[in-house]
Amino acid sequence: xxxxxxxxxxxLLKGMKITLKTMFKPTVTVHYPFEKVPPRKRFRxxxxxxxxxxxxxxxxxxxLCAEMCPSNVIDMEMTEGENGEKELVDFTVDLTRCLFCGxxxxxxxxxxxxxxxxxxxxxxxxxxxxxHKEDLLELGRYYQKWEREREx
Amino acid sequence: xxxxxxxxxxxxxxxxxxxxGVLRLVLELKGEKIVGADSIIGYVHRGVEKLxxxxxxxxxxxxxxxxxxxxxxxxxxxxxxxxxxxxxxxDKVPRRAxxxxxxxxxxxxxxSHLIWLGTHALELGAMSVFLYAFREREKVLxxxxxxxxxxxHTGYMRIGGVAAxxxxxxxxxxxxxxxxxxxxxxxxxxxxxxxxxxxxxxxxVGIIDKETAINWGITGPTLRAAGCDYDVRKYYPYCVxxxxxxxxxxxxxxxxxxxxxxxxxxxxxxVKIIKxxxxxxxxxxxxxxxxxxxxxxxxxxxxTMVGLIQHFELVIHGLTPPKGEVYAAVEGPxxxxxxxxxxxxxxKPYRLRIRPPSLINISILPELLKGHYVADVISxxxxxxxxxxxxxx
Numbered sequence: 012x013x014x015x016x017x018x019x020x021x022x023l024l025k026g027m028k029i030t031l032k033t034m035f036k037p038t039v040t041v042h043y044p045f046e047k048v049p050p051r052k053r054f055r056x057x058x059x060x061x062x063x064x065x066x067x068x069x070x071x072x073x074x075l076c077a078e079m080c081p082s083n084v085i086d087m088e089m090t091e092g093e094n095g096e097k098e099l100v101d102f103t104v105d106l107t108r109c110l111f112c113g114x115x116x117x118x119x120x121x122x123x124x125x126x127x128x129x130x131x132x133x134x135x136x137x138x139x140x141x142x143h144k145e146d147l148l149e150l151g152r153y154y155q156k157w158e159r160e161r162e163x
Numbered sequence: 164x165x166x167x168x169x170x171x172x173x174x175x176x177x178x179x180x181x182x183x184g185v186l187r188l189v190l191e192l193k194g195e196k197i198v199g200a201d202s203i204i205g206y207v208h209r210g211v212e213k214l215x216x217x218x219x220x221x222x223x224x225x226x227x228x229x230x231x232x233x234x235x236x237x238x239x240x241x242x243x244x245x246x247x248x249x250x251x252x253x254d255k256v257p258r259r260a261x262x263x264x265x266x267x268x269x270x271x272x273x274x275s276h277l278i279w280l281g282t283h284a285l286e287l288g289a290m291s292v293f294l295y296a297f298r299e300r301e302k303v304l305x306x307x308x309x310x311x312x313x314x315x316h317t318g319y320m321r322i323g324g325v326a327a328x329x330x331x332x333x334x335x336x337x338x339x340x341x342x343x344x345x346x347x348x349x350x351x352x353x354x355x356x357x358x359x360x361x362x363x364x365x366x367x368v369g370i371i372d373k374e375t376a377i378n379w380g381i382t383g384p385t386l387r388a389a390g391c392d393y394d395v396r397k398y399y400p401y402c403v404x405x406x407x408x409x410x411x412x413x414x415x416x417x418x419x420x421x422x423x424x425x426x427x428x429x430x431x432x433x434v435k436i437i438k439x440x441x442x443x444x445x446x447x448x449x450x451x452x453x454x455x456x457x458x459x460x461x462x463x464x465x466x467t468m469v470g471l472i473q474h475f476e477l478v479i480h481g482l483t484p485p486k487g488e489v490y491a492a493v494e495g496p497x498x499x500x501x502x503x504x505x506x507x508x509x510x511k512p513y514r515l516r517i518r519p520p521s522l523i524n525i526s527i528l529p530e531l532l533k534g535h536y537v538a539d540v541i542s543x544x545x546x547x548x549x550x551x552x553x554x555x556x
Contacts, residue, residue: 017359021357022357022358022359023358023359025353025354025357026291026353026354026355026358029291029350029353029354030291030354033291033295039298039301050308051305051308051309051312052309052330053308053309053310053311053312053327054308054312054313055312055313055318073475075474075475075478075479078478078479079221079222079478080222081218081222081223081225081226110225110226110229110316111313111316112224112225112228112316112318113312113313113318114221114222114225114318117326117458118458118474118478120464120465120471120474120475121465122461122465
């Protein structure tokens with residue numbers, strides 16, 4: 012019996028049946044640069060800074076995100092504003108070191124730093140991977156637009 | 164016994180595609196036969212244990228995602244359990260969080276075994292299994308992305324709970340996956356289990372008997388293929404494994420084929436465990452209500468003074484476990500993954516040691532390879548399923 016099975020190639024035919032069946036099924040491959048799968052709601056892409064509705068900074072330069080970050084990605088500079096309050100001068104995020112763990116977002120007590128759904132940010136120049144305040148605010152505007160659309 | 168003289172010394176790796184990373188083997192050959200072997204490791208040493216000593220307990224988690232980079236959840240789970248044991252709060256973690264942890268750990272086991280199955284079959288010449296296995300793995304990664312936000316480096320566990328509750332979509336997709344996956348497993352088994360090429364490449368190759376396996380400290384599927392039923396989930400239950408009814412697959416020949424069978428059966432068991440978890444999972448919170456351990460909920464931080472102060476306290480000072488040392492182990496996809504923490508009462512561990520199952524499993528390689536042919540080396544390394552990120556840490 013065993014010999015008969017071996018001579019009839021049942022084991023190989025069984026496998027070939029599956030490959031043949033799969034051939035006629037729709038493909039699951041996504042041709043990446045041309046088609047993209049939208050990231051999920053909780054996806055952690057590059058950072059952004061949100062603004063208040065009146066256009067002022069949400070970030071109060073409390074340093075909690077920098078304190079929480081496991082790889083010292085975040086740094087900020089601040090000064091004394093007109094009313095004696097802390098005011099943000101520069102906020103840098105060094106994407107070359109970032110782990111994208113999302114702990115900075117969790118540490119933020121003002122919902123100022125957030126993570127967008129952007130995952131394509133390769134650059135030819137390494138200096139461009141250090142995001143400054145203006146870049147982050149620009150991303151924040153993108154994020155807030157996306158956030159509103161997402162909740163609709 | 165006098166050592167046989169080698170005709171040729173062959174370097175295999177570190178860039179060899181089927182050494183699962185950067186394992187380098189120096190093989191002493193006599194014709195096609197191996198008379199001696201030496202394994203050289205350390206190419207991806209990142210000093211993870213030292214990095215952990217310089218970070219607060221909460222900050223260590225994302226670093227440990229990267230130790231065993233295809234099974235991030237079990238890595239995190241082991242560390243989280245160790246810290247909870249140190250703090251003495253392991254019973255206070257909410258039940259829903261415990262169930263979610265088990266679900267994530269089992270999904271991780273499935274995704275890790277699927278990588279192993281795909282690459283192992285590819286190395287032994289079965290191309291289509293590789294494509295099919297990665298097709299299903301993609302679904303698991305989508306599930307991770309839905310619940311945790313990351314695909315490989317999920318960052319889902321927290322000391323005292325999990326990061327976020329499961330979404331409706333996650334549960335829906337998980338149920339779909341659980342219905343579909345056993346059928347796909349049958350497909351893989353149809354392709355491989357009786358295939359004569361597969362059988363001749365795996366049966367009777369790389370036999371580790373029970374005694375040798377125990378003496379070398381081997382754990383995980385490699386040990387269970389040798390006939391010993393040691394499984395941390397059964398022997399030292401953590402989370403809710405004690406309440407869940409599952410079998411530990413054991414085979415007795417200890418060859419490459421049995422290791423394959425053990426892993427296939429383990430995936431089936433994982434599906435059953437997840438199904439049981441889903442049916443038993445209660446509603447409720449997913450994080451412990453102790454703000455000295457876990458960050459308070461965001462509403463409290465935004466709206467109340469107390470919440471804000473607690474939030475600042477915890478982020479800046481971190482959690483401070485009492486003095487002491489603790490060992491906690493989980494059953495990772497590769498074996499017993501243990502964490503040994505020595506705390507000196509500050510917010511950073513004094514010393515942290517990982518028991519890496521991959522390193523201990525591949526330490527048998529030089530012994531095991533003797534007497535085999537060169538072609539069997541690939542099948543033996545593949546069946547031990549080492550992950551070099553974990554070996555070198």
